[in-house]
Amino acid sequence: MIQLQELTKDYGTTIAVNKLNLNVSAGEIYGFIGPNGAGKTTTIRMMGGILAPTSGKILIGGWDMSKDPVMAKKIIGFVPDRPFLYEKLTGLEFMQFSADLYDVSPESFPPKAEQLLRQFALWDWANEIIEAYSHGMKQRLIIASALLHDPQILIIDEPMVGLDPMAVHMVKDIFQELASKKITIFISTHTLSIAEDLCHRIGVIHQGTLLAQGNVSELQSIAKLGEARLEEVFLTIIKENTFL
Amino acid sequence: MKTIIALLKPRLLSSLNNFRPDNKKNIWIRIFIFGAIGLFFWAGTFFACWRVLLYFQSVQDFGNILALKLLTMVVMTFFTLLIFSNIINCLSHFYLSLDLQILHSLPVSARDIFFSRWLASTFDSSWMVVLFSLPVFLSYGIIYKAGIFFYGVVLLAVIFLALITSAMSGILVLFGAKILPAGRIRTIIIIVGFILILSLVMVLRLTRPEQLVNPDSFASAVLYLNSMQAPASPLFPTTWITDAIKDALFGNFQSSLFNLALTGSCACMLIFFADIISQRAYFKGFSKSQTTPERLFRAAKRRFFHWENLLLFLPRTAKAFAVKEIRTFFRNSTQWPQLFLMGALIIIYLYNFSVLPLDKSPIKTVYLQNLFSFLNMGLASFVLSAIAARFVFPTVSTEGAAFWIIQAAPVSLKTFLRIKFFVYYFPLLIMAELLIIVSNLLLQVSSFMMILSAATMFFLVPAIVAMGVGLGAVYPDFKSENPAQAATSFGGLIYMILCFTLIAVVIILEAGPVYYIFMTGIRNQVLTNWQIAWLTGSFIIALLLCFLAIVYPLRLGEKSLKIR
Ligand SMILES: Nc1ncnc2c1ncn2[C@@H]1O[C@H](COP(=O)(O)OP(=O)(O)OP(=O)(O)O)[C@@H](O)[C@H]1O
Ligand SMILES: [Mg+2]
Numbered sequence: 001m002i003q004l005q006e007l008t009k010d011y012g013t014t015i016a017v018n019k020l021n022l023n024v025s026a027g028e029i030y031g032f033i034g035p036n037g038a039g040k041t042t043t044i045r046m047m048g049g050i051l052a053p054t055s056g057k058i059l060i061g062g063w064d065m066s067k068d069p070v071m072a073k074k075i076i077g078f079v080p081d082r083p084f085l086y087e088k089l090t091g092l093e094f095m096q097f098s099a100d101l102y103d104v105s106p107e108s109f110p111p112k113a114e115q116l117l118r119q120f121a122l123w124d125w126a127n128e129i130i131e132a133y134s135h136g137m138k139q140r141l142i143i144a145s146a147l148l149h150d151p152q153i154l155i156i157d158e159p160m161v162g163l164d165p166m167a168v169h170m171v172k173d174i175f176q177e178l179a180s181k182k183i184t185i186f187i188s189t190h191t192l193s194i195a196e197d198l199c200h201r202i203g204v205i206h207q208g209t210l211l212a213q214g215n216v217s218e219l220q221s222i223a224k225l226g227e228a229r230l231e232e233v234f235l236t237i238i239k240e241n242t243f244l
Numbered sequence: 245m246k247t248i249i250a251l252l253k254p255r256l257l258s259s260l261n262n263f264r265p266d267n268k269k270n271i272w273i274r275i276f277i278f279g280a281i282g283l284f285f286w287a288g289t290f291f292a293c294w295r296v297l298l299y300f301q302s303v304q305d306f307g308n309i310l311a312l313k314l315l316t317m318v319v320m321t322f323f324t325l326l327i328f329s330n331i332i333n334c335l336s337h338f339y340l341s342l343d344l345q346i347l348h349s350l351p352v353s354a355r356d357i358f359f360s361r362w363l364a365s366t367f368d369s370s371w372m373v374v375l376f377s378l379p380v381f382l383s384y385g386i387i388y389k390a391g392i393f394f395y396g397v398v399l400l401a402v403i404f405l406a407l408i409t410s411a412m413s414g415i416l417v418l419f420g421a422k423i424l425p426a427g428r429i430r431t432i433i434i435i436v437g438f439i440l441i442l443s444l445v446m447v448l449r450l451t452r453p454e455q456l457v458n459p460d461s462f463a464s465a466v467l468y469l470n471s472m473q474a475p476a477s478p479l480f481p482t483t484w485i486t487d488a489i490k491d492a493l494f495g496n497f498q499s500s501l502f503n504l505a506l507t508g509s510c511a512c513m514l515i516f517f518a519d520i521i522s523q524r525a526y527f528k529g530f531s532k533s534q535t536t537p538e539r540l541f542r543a544a545k546r547r548f549f550h551w552e553n554l555l556l557f558l559p560r561t562a563k564a565f566a567v568k569e570i571r572t573f574f575r576n577s578t579q580w581p582q583l584f585l586m587g588a589l590i591i592i593y594l595y596n597f598s599v600l601p602l603d604k605s606p607i608k609t610v611y612l613q614n615l616f617s618f619l620n621m622g623l624a625s626f627v628l629s630a631i632a633a634r635f636v637f638p639t640v641s642t643e644g645a646a647f648w649i650i651q652a653a654p655v656s657l658k659t660f661l662r663i664k665f666f667v668y669y670f671p672l673l674i675m676a677e678l679l680i681i682v683s684n685l686l687l688q689v690s691s692f693m694m695i696l697s698a699a700t701m702f703f704l705v706p707a708i709v710a711m712g713v714g715l716g717a718v719y720p721d722f723k724s725e726n727p728a729q730a731a732t733s734f735g736g737l738i739y740m741i742l743c744f745t746l747i748a749v750v751i752i753l754e755a756g757p758v759y760y761i762f763m764t765g766i767r768n769q770v771l772t773n774w775q776i777a778w779l780t781g782s783f784i785i786a787l788l789l790c791f792l793a794i795v796y797p798l799r800l801g802e803k804s805l806k807i808r
Contacts, residue, residue, distance in 0.1 A: 050651040052807055073654035080652075084645035086568060088575040093568075100564030101653040129575065 001026045001153055001184040002047065007056035009042050009208075016042040018208035019056070024186060024201075026152075029179050031199030032188040035238060039208040040188040041081055044157045047186065048078040061152055074102065077146035081157035081188075083138035085130050091117065092126040095145050102149035109148075116144040119170070136162040143171065154178065154185045160194060172198055192230045202230075204237050211237050247352050251360035254343075274734045281737065282375075290379035297387045312490060315384065319486045322377055323409060328437055329369035330413035332430065337365040338417060338526065339426035339533040348530065358522035362414050369413075370406035377402055381489065388493050397492040397500055401485050404507040408481050411514035418521050421529030431577035438581050442588040481510055561655055565663045572642070586631055590679060593627060597686040614762060617689040621697050622751050624679050628672065629708050629743035636668045636712030637739050638730035640801070641721045657802045664713045665706075665798065673705045696754065703786075704750060707793035708743055714797025715739045718804045746793055753786040 004022040008015070017039040024030045032040050045051040047058055049069045058065035063072035085094060095113045098104075104112070117123045120140040130138065139162050146154065154175075160168050175185055175198060189195055195202050196216055203213040212222045220228055223236040262271050300310040338344075338361055347357050381398045384390070420429050477483060484503040491500035555563045574580050597620070640661075643650060650660055680697050689697075719735025730736055757779040764771055771779075 045648075048648075048652045050648050070654045070656050073652060076652070078648075078652035080648050082645075084648065086572060086646050086649075088572040089568065093571065097564050097568050098649075098653075100560050101649075101655055103560065103654075 003059040005057040008054045010054040027182040029185045029199045031195035031202040034205035038205045075152040077151035077154045079156040087131040098145040120144045156187045196230045247356045248360045293380050293383035323482050326409035330410045333365040333369040334417040335430045337361045354527040355523045358526045366410040394492040404511045407511040411518045414518045418525045426533035435581045438584045562663045566667045597683045617693045625747045632712045633731045637716045640716040641730045669709045676701045676705045703790040707790045710794040711797045714801035717801025750786045753782045
């Protein structure tokens with residue numbers, strides 16, 4: 001579903017992403033881990049069509065992001081790393097706004113919105129202005145509205161930051177359920193336990209290059225560590241810096 | 245003291261970083277353009293003041309009275325302006341700006357934070373007033389041939405004036421924020437400010453200053469002015485400042501120095517008070533300001549009428565944007581009060597036309613009416629582009645940090661910009677046509693001119709709006725906390741200049757041939773072929789220009805948003 005080919009982003013001062021090649025198939029949960037400044041957010045923003053790559057190609061469900069951005073974006077649910085929203089709208093009004101942009105049918109919107117808002121424990125806040133939401137509430141609202149149009153691909157930058165344990169648990173469940181419905185999920189995270197529990201495949205990125213990828217046991221063998229925890233594997237891979 | 249300097253450093257350093265060679269915002273061009281425009285206005289202020297004073301000098305007996313009256317009024321005006329801008333700036337510097345959260349987490353006393361913020365706010369609110377007060381006083385100095393002493397006194401007096409007003413505003417704000425959250429106060433102050441400006445302009449307009457130029461009514465006007473006693477209580481700082489400047493102007497050194505000393509000591513005392521009060525009140529007010537204020541107008545539950553339904557005729561995405569834009573505007577308490585200002589602008593504009601003494605003029609009225617209706621067209625479109633600079637130009641920037649929503653949504657940037665265009669195009673078009681038709685009716689122009697003006701507006705408005713949206717997308721500022729600032733930015737300036745150029749060119753293109761048609765009409769001649777060719781050519785070029793101004797800026801904006 002997601003294909004990145006030789007994807008490169010040069011900010012002028014730094015090469016944030018360097019010739020990245022990646023394939024994620026339908027129904028897969030792909031975890032993206034790496035130290036701060038590794039290029040995760042940059043990659044994700046390019047995948048969401050928010051940032052133009054310097055070179056390389058992004059294919060989303062077969063659509064080329066640079067040629068058919070609108071078609072590609074239709075099937076994506078995007079959640080950025082920091083929850084900036086229209087502060088003066090209410091939660092429900094924001095959902096309505098997204099529904100209009102993503103062309104959710106007007107009949108199915110009210111029940112769908114109510115179901116999502118209830119699921120994310122925001123229903124009581126639906127008519128409050130977003131300005132008065134907490135960080136985690138904004139994050140939940142964004143995830144809820146990203147699910148509104150039944151996307152085929154979810155691209156999420158650090159989904160668990162600011163969420164309470166209950167919400168984390170719920171989001172994990174939702175992701176697994178979605179994956180079982182053949183929906184592709186791409187997440188970047190610093191919480192290695194989540195990557196370990198949730199992701200079918202994990203990619204380690206450092207200084208813009210993909211150092212290693214595979215499931216946990218493949219990564220363990222790449223790092224030449226037996227039954228080690230992902231944390232140790234991660235640290236070894238980053239330290240050695242020359243795998244793959 | 246060391247902490248205060250340290251607290252001010254981030255600000256200084258960030259402005260200095262603008263000069264780093266790797267900065268992309270070509271700072272020197274900006275400085276040059278802003279400098280040139282500033283200089284232009286500075287020189288204009290000086291010249292206007294100098295002319296007025298010169299005129300007063302030529303009036304026997306009354307010259308000095310008028311000049312001094314003007315001085316009092318000038319000082320009063322500066323005082324009021326400074327109080328207002330200080331209150332607004334204090335509110336945001338003390339309570340509302342985002343970096344305060346970090347500052348208050350630092351191990352420094354609230355008093356130090358207050359003081360550093362107070363200094364920054366004083367600077368922000370007074371530099372412009374101080375800068376533009378200088379040409380006024382300079383013209384006094386030149387007309388009255390004052391010596392160096394006068395200029396020294398003026399400089400000190402202006403600095404003291406800035407300090408007094410900012411300390412007073414600081415104290416007021418400190419007390420206010422203890423009672424009401426700072427955000428709410430800002431709303432109230434902004435509304436009060438607009439109403440004040442509005443009534444001030446109305447009063448000025450209704451007193452008909454043009455009568456001063458008319459020899460018939462001059463004497464009575466002076467008497468009237470003189471009777472309008474400005475509050476000159478010896479307890480007011482403005483009185484001391486006026487007296488200090490006045491005495492310096494006429495060489496009464498002792499009295500001038502005495503008044504200056506009074507002013508200076510008052511400033512020191514007020515700062516001292518502000519310092520004491522801040523230790524007790526500042527932090528409490530700050531923590532109070534952190535609640536999001538309740539909405540001023542809460543939606544009634546289960547209403548029968550939904551205004552959103554009025555927009556049902558729009559395509560879905562367009563309606564979504566329009567609804568969002570309108571809601572955001574009316575829920576932002578720094579935004580909607582500006583509608584008052586816009587309304588006042590229009591009312592005054594129309595009022596001016598209704599009092600024009602057309603029938604008294606010696607020139608042929610028909611000619612004059614046509615001349616006026618061209619002037620009217622130009623003026624109305626200038627008013628319109630000012631409004632567009634305030635509301636349309638910042639529209640892309642107001643997406644702010646939430647712009648990712650648009651970028652991630654399956655809406656192309658082209659559609660996004662087009663929707664923005666139409667959201668503003670319809671209201672502005674209706675306003676423009678109303679403005680031009682009503683003012684033309686007041687002018688009693690010929691039906692030919694009426695149709696021409698209405699048609700011109702019909703094509704100029706979309707051009708102005710498209711340039712606003714397009715250039716706003718070329719120079720977006722997604723980080724600004726206040727969209728009004730976008731209008732005074734570099735891009736906003738370029739937008740204004742381009743708008744004015746377009747309007748001027750279009751009107752010149754029209755006025756030339758129309759003048760000839762008109763003259764041949766008067767002389768009962770027939771238009772030559774050459775004139776007809778000129779006429780059509782000129783109108784086609786004007787039309788093409790408008791069309792270009794609609795299409796090209798939107799494309800440019802789309803392109804530059806794409807490569808962000
Ligand atoms: N707007 C920008 N301009 C210039 N350089 C940038 C910009 N944004 C990011 N970078 C640089 O690109 C590199 C990758 O940044 P990115 O935000 O993708 O990292 P990340 O992996 O998401 O890090 P984190 O874990 O901290 O979120 C960093 O070196 C950063 O300095
Ligand atoms: Mg990141």
